[in-house]
Amino acid sequence: MGLGAMGKTVLLHLLVSMFLGFWSLSLVKADDPYLYYTWTVTYGTASPLGVPQQVILINGQFPGPKLDVVTNNNIVLNLFNKLDQPFLLTWNGIKQRKNSWQDGLMGTNCPIPPNSNFTYKFQPKDQIGGYTYFPSTLMHKAAGGFGALNVYARPRIPVPYPLPAGDFTLLIGDWYKTSHKALQQYLDSGRTLPFPDGVLINGQTQSSFSGDQGKTYMFRISNVGLSNSLNFKIQGHTLKLVEVEGSNTIQNTYDSLDVHVGQSVSVLVMLDQPPKDYYIVASTRFTKQVLTATSVLHYTNSKTSVSGPVPVDATYRLHWSMQQARTFRWNLTSNAARPNPQGSYHYGKITTTRTIVLSNSAPVINGKQRYAVNRVSYINADTPLKLADYFNIPGVFSLDSIQGVPSGGPAYIATSVMPASLHDFIEVVFQNNENTMQSWHLDGYDFWVVGYGSGQWTQASRKGYNLVDALTRHTAQVYPNSWTTILVSLDNQGMWNLRSAIWERQYLGQQFYLRVYNPIQNLANEYGIPTNALLCGKAVGRHP
Structure with a gap:
């Protein structure tokens, strides 16, 4: 059947619209430079705590190379794995807009086999700030392989402070002398990890940063450790907070700052x-x-060299730390990566579509220590969840495998995935009934941390929420026997990991995946599978 005049007109308009769309897309890409990297991951020997031990090097470096990029740069990074185990890197805090294919988690990517490679292609779209990358496989993070990823504002987008005279990156974290394989054996045998042996700053216990008297310098601080919150201070100097995980902040000054696991x-x-x-x-x-x-x-x-006792803050100051966290506020009049003010998005006036309450626990399952969320202790499937979802492979995961509220009964092991709808605006309550510090991270997103409180969260707790200038970030701490609430706009379709940033707990099951989904498949919502995607498990033999 032929096209009538009306049909030809519609077709012509459609072709013109498609041409203009592709043309405008090419213009956007022309403004976004491509940065190419080749990284090789190997074992090496280092003595970060004075004892030689096996570490993971990237291009011979421990910690790994620092990535300094600009907002919207396209990063093409070819990673060669020369270890004796499969390996992946994840980009902590990079939102991977519509692109969970590049997230670098076992639920989204097949690990890179030994003596093989994979090319990551991603873009810190409309982001600024200090971030990190680290290994997401096994206990590799305990051996290194981590580094800084700093995203600077485009030259035409002003920052809300005078440009500093210098820019220093400090990766702080606890460290073990024990090898990562031995630590993994501890956990696999049902035991918990011992107390760490030390703390490192940029892979060392001693280093130096130089500056001129009278000048101001930027310090970008990230906790890349496995388990412990850290207090950071500089003797005799105040710290003016200006940015937290991609958000420009009200510029309060502090004598010291608590930086929890996974935070920057x-x-x-x-x-x-x-x-x-x-x-x-x-x-x-x-x-x-x-x-x-x-x-x-x-x-x-x-x-004059340093001398005298090292100034260390008192360690048990939970109330003080929670009070400090409440002072971290969004700078509503400042832009961030875009020219419009951060406060132009009135998150506090949006009606939530759903409330999810997540309770962490430490059950013993089959005689071994595990960690769980709402009674479910996560275990990785042989096939990445993202591939199973894309190829519609049955038997890999179930959308009713974890509930959105805590319930009674024994804990159990499952590959837990929670369904969610694209463009929902949800409230997530992290309820911590354990006498331990918690730290939670959500891949693919930042979120508003609107409330901290002691004891049990109730609906009445909402009266204390900050619905005006709460900070957006990607990792939130939860204090012992307390709760933390976040608000999240689910505007990023994909399979996203919600996990404990405390690596022992993540490794033993305190995580799950949030499947943010729209039944209408559209490249405007999510990119297609990469042509270089690695295939494993039940996805072997399929065609990207």
Whole structure:
């Protein structure tokens, strides 16, 4: 049947619209430069705590290379795995807009086999700030393979502070002398990890940062450790908080800052003290034994080395820490990656479509220590969930495998996936009934941290929410026997990991996947499978 005049007109308009769409897309791509990297992952030997041990190197470096990029840069990174185990990197805090194919988790990607490679292709779309990358496979994070990923604002987008004279990145975290394989054996045998052996700053216990008296410097601080919250301070200097995980903040000043596992903060420090050397200190929080790492802030005109006792904050200050967290506020008048003000999105006036309450626990299952969310202890499937979903492979996961509220009964092991609808606006309550510190991360998103409280969350707790200028971030801490609430706009379709940032708990099941879905398949909602996608499990033999 032929097209009539009306049909030809409609077809012509459609073709013109498609041409203009592709043309405009090419213009956008022309403004977004491509950055190409080749990384090789190997084992090596280092002595971060004074004892030689096996570590994971990237291009021979421990920690790995620092990625300095600009908002909307396209990153093409070819990763060669020369380890004796499968390996993946995940990009902590990078939203991967419509692209969970590049997330680098066992639920989204097949791990890179030994002596093989995979090319990541992703873009920090409309993001700025300090982020990190690290291995998501097994216990590789305990051996290294992590590094900094700093996303700078485009030159035509102003930042809400004078440009600093220098920019320092500090990766802080607890560390074990024990090998990552031995730590994994601890966990596989049903035991919990022992207390760490030390704390590192940029892979060392001692390092130095130099600056000129009277000038101001940026310090980007990320907790890349396995389990412990850390307190950060610089002797004799105040820390002006300016950015947290992609959000410009109200610029309060602090004597010290608590940085929990998986979190990143950026501060400005003015070198306004007498010219000498000062301690930079990272020390464990909420621990009976206090572990400390020090670096040196060196004034270029200093003739005096650091001396005297290392200044360490009192360790058990839970109320103080929660109060400090409440002072982290969104700078409503500042832009971030885009020119429009952050406060132009009035999150507090949006009606939530659903409330999810997540309760963590530490059950013993089949005689072994596990960790669970709403009674379910997650276990990886042989086939990545993203591939199973794309190819419609049955028997890999079930959408009723975890409930959205806690319930009674024994804990059990399952590959847990929770369904959610694209464009929902949800309330998530992290209820921590354990006497331990928790830290939760959601891949693919940032979220508003609207409330912290002690004891049990109730609907009345909403009266204390900050619905005006709560901070957006990708990782939120939950204090012992307390709750934390976040609000999330589910605008990023895909299969996204919601997990404990405390790696032992993640490894033993305190995680699940959030399937953000729209039944109408559209490239405007989500990109298609990459042509270079690795296939494994039940997806072997399928065609991308």
